Amino acid sequence: MFPAPFEYHRATSIDETLALLAKHGGDARVLAGGQSLIPAMRFRLARPAVLVDINALHELSYLREEGGMLAIGAMTRDAALETSALIASKYPLLADTSALVADPVVRQSGTVVGSLCHNDPAGDWGVTALAGRAQIVIRNASGTRTVAIDDFLVDSFTTAVGEGELALEVRFPTPPPRTAGSYQKIERKVGDFATASAAARITLDADGAITGAGVAIGAAGPHAMRVRDAEQLLQGAKPTKELIRAAADAARALADPVADNRGSVEFKKDMAGVLVGRALIAAIGRLGVEGLR
């Protein structure tokens, strides 16, 4: 279990990173937390000719609120979110997710942005980013652009990050008042990829009607998917058991998983629905509305 031969560069600045990526083009891969890339290389499933290690770029390790957004840098580890008071108090959806990524050892190294860029169909952060309406900031030699998460997740293991480009940070809009979220996941054991997962974000108005809804599912298609039908059902409605059941059914209908050791298509489709239901109930419960189970 040794990687195939590769060239290794430890970048010391963002500019140097971009120069290395521009020079090596499609042969190069960025190494951040390495929790997916390194195992894939050891199994020789991934054979990048060049690795550009950005672990020395400490300036990319941050969690900060600015301009109505939470910004998470490309070198910010999952564990940083898991232990952050800011995340715990204002971003329950992110707090849930950070505590459910893989296992505690992986979370010490793994990064949020790295997970998004890897875009594994069963990854956690894509689901949460869709429900949370995240944006990704991408830089290349000629400048910086911001891409909505819906456009960022292109296909399995493929994102909007092009050759010679580096994803700098992910941004989540700071939730308005009376907003909560929840991330739910079924896994065979801690550290396994999701059998199914779901994220929900809900904003209620003073009358208890839903004024904002984000719903997404994971391990149910080529990449994390937004359940737009569920979002439309929820928007403007008051939460009821029937409403939640309908939203869950929308997730079942959208889910298009593949069968593997984790379960059959039939089971995973149903779990997508069960978890969307549970995520909605948990999110709304965090806003003090009970009795939806």
Place this chain on the structure above:
Amino acid sequence: MSTTAKPTPDKYSLGQSMKRKEDPRFLRGHGNYVDDIVLPGMLWLSIVHSPYPHARIVKIDKTAALAVPGVVAVLTGEDLAAHNLAWIPTFHGYDKQMILAVGKVLFQYQEVAGVIASSREIAQDAAELVEVEYEPLDPVVNPFQSREDKIILRDDRENKTNHIYHWEVGKRDATDAAIAASDVSIKERVVFQRCHPAPLEPCGIIADMDAATGRLTLYLTSQAPHAHRTVVSLVTGIPEDKIHVISPDLGGGFGNKVPVYPGYVVAAAASVVIGVPVKWIETRTENLTTTGFARDYHMDVEIGATKDGKVTALKVATVADHGAFDAAADPTKYPAGLFGIVTGSYDFANAFTELDAYFTNKPPGGVAYRCSFRVTEASFAIERGMEILARKLNMDPAELRLKNFIKKEQFPYPSPLGFVYDSGDYHLTLRKALDIIGYDALRQEQKEKRTRGELMGIGISTFTEAVGAGPSKHFDIMGIKMFDSAEIRVHPTGSAILRAGTKSQGQGHETTWAQIAADELGLDPQNIMVEEGDTDTAPYGLGTYASRSTPVAGAAIAMAARKIREKARKIAAHLLEAPVDDIEWENHAFHVKGLPENAITMQTIAFAAYTNPAPDTEPGLEATFYYDPPNLTFPYGAYIAVVDVDAETGFVKVRRFLAIDDCGTVINPMIVEGQIHGGLTEGFAIAFMQELAFDADGNSLNTNFTEYLVPTSLETPHWETSSTCTPSPHHPIGAKGVGESPNVGSPAAFVNAVMDALAPLGVTHIDMPLTREKVWRAVRSAKGAAKT
């Protein structure tokens, strides 16, 4: 002979939770494993594996691999055949196994070629360049397909059938008649799935042929170093004095490090031919896909009973999947191991069991993973069967067990399938378990939950094992009787070295062996050094597996110590100037009868043995003992699991698990508890997540730890443990084996609990592992059936 633990002062430590002497070494990273050993000039072996489960080898082209700088040799089956090493006999001698494939491959990942190079990385890179041309053949992936004999897998064998053997014990006709005549009977097929022991340290070797001395040293991940030395000698013709096996620290074994693997043989052959050391360390994938798996028994269980719940007959018919070669490492006379323990803790008047084993296109093995030679499969069959019977009788499963247990006054108990159980008090142990868990309150809670549609279950397993192989009249491997041995040398200042024919893989022998000797000799266990695993120094023994170490080597240690004590008595008589017959051993010291205040210790005697030996007595103080056990030991336990099932997702939460074990005299309660915790965690994994699965084309679906699941502390339940003590009447200190009890006993408790939770839905049985999807599916189909 004393059969119970004596009350002893702390320092002599038998029965005390002394901290493990080996742990400071391991905790500081000072363990010494095979992969830690680096020899000058050492080369590396990497193995080329077959991508096909069944294929003819058309051509192997070594050219590209040999062209890589640093590559010394590429070996194939044809090369080994020239040295008569392409095939070797399997352990019990009824079959042979391929080292490197000749002609065709019989399972996916089978070893096809070996690349020897100057570094591990070069060897692995070059292994990718060995070009093998295959002609794929249709695979046979389950034993039921195999027994049709439409595709014959082993064209090397004279008999053109996939059937390996039929084995049976008991009275078929009487059992069939009793079941037919019974008021109530059950029949269920229960499958104990193929799983893998997955020790954290995979297998490995450094073979070092010294061309000058002609001596072959093998640093080997071996649970049985002497047996391996003898096998190497028998297979290669190298005289046994020219073979030195060293089994250093082992990172777990669980039976996975008993067989001889192709990597060992290729490395050794390469070292002999090239004349330098050759190292091979398995990858995780190689360990999971090629080395000794466990179980794979398909068992039809039938039980007959009277309508008031007295069992009358048991019949179990098994189809066993042995993979490509019959390499299950069983004692010669026991092709299905000790499966005859299948009558369990119950008094059956009639019993019969039979088994048919078949070849398939899967890796070979079958006896591993704390199974005590198939006791695990047998215990699962009977404990599931009793649970199913209880439900059919509409009887509480605890009550059914209490009604049918062998009574304590029936011991020694001759079982209908040929064992003589040594001792036990099954009623006492189960009643203690029911009391600790609060059984009646749990049943009440369950009743209330069921009215609300909540799924809660309670599962019991009251297993009995047969361990400690074994008496020489029945047990041998390759003809070598399954005794074990100990040698103790007491140094002049009263410390000692103790060597045994066993080999700890984490069981704590360095501590428990010292505790046994310390108690017998009145020495400080901290100053008794224990050494195992070096065939040049340790007395010959058959090794550590099947819970045999304490029953056999543990007895040998006590007996060797007693030999020393007899000699010490003569020295004491000399020192105390009294006749030998007047010398008494009491409170770990000698004194003249009637004069206990004038006692002398073993330490004093040890010094005298070297400085002032008694007349007519050999100087020195040491002894060796080879112990041939008169019988197996029969540890047992009562386990209870309490689970809550999430009907929507199929998730099973193990709320409580209580294990009460009775292994007779306990040498070190902390070490026993550690063994129980580890084995329960394995049993939990087997029950809920572990399976070596294959697709219809014979492809392995579990080639690494992302797909073969080992639980972490985060999902492992909390274990509650307790014990009762029924000493073995025939063991010198009354001890029985215990290392495998939790793996043997717990799977049935978990499954019984889940089936109990699903009982209101009419679900009788689900095969392990009880994944979420299987439970979800059972709930769904039951609910669907209820609607229609």
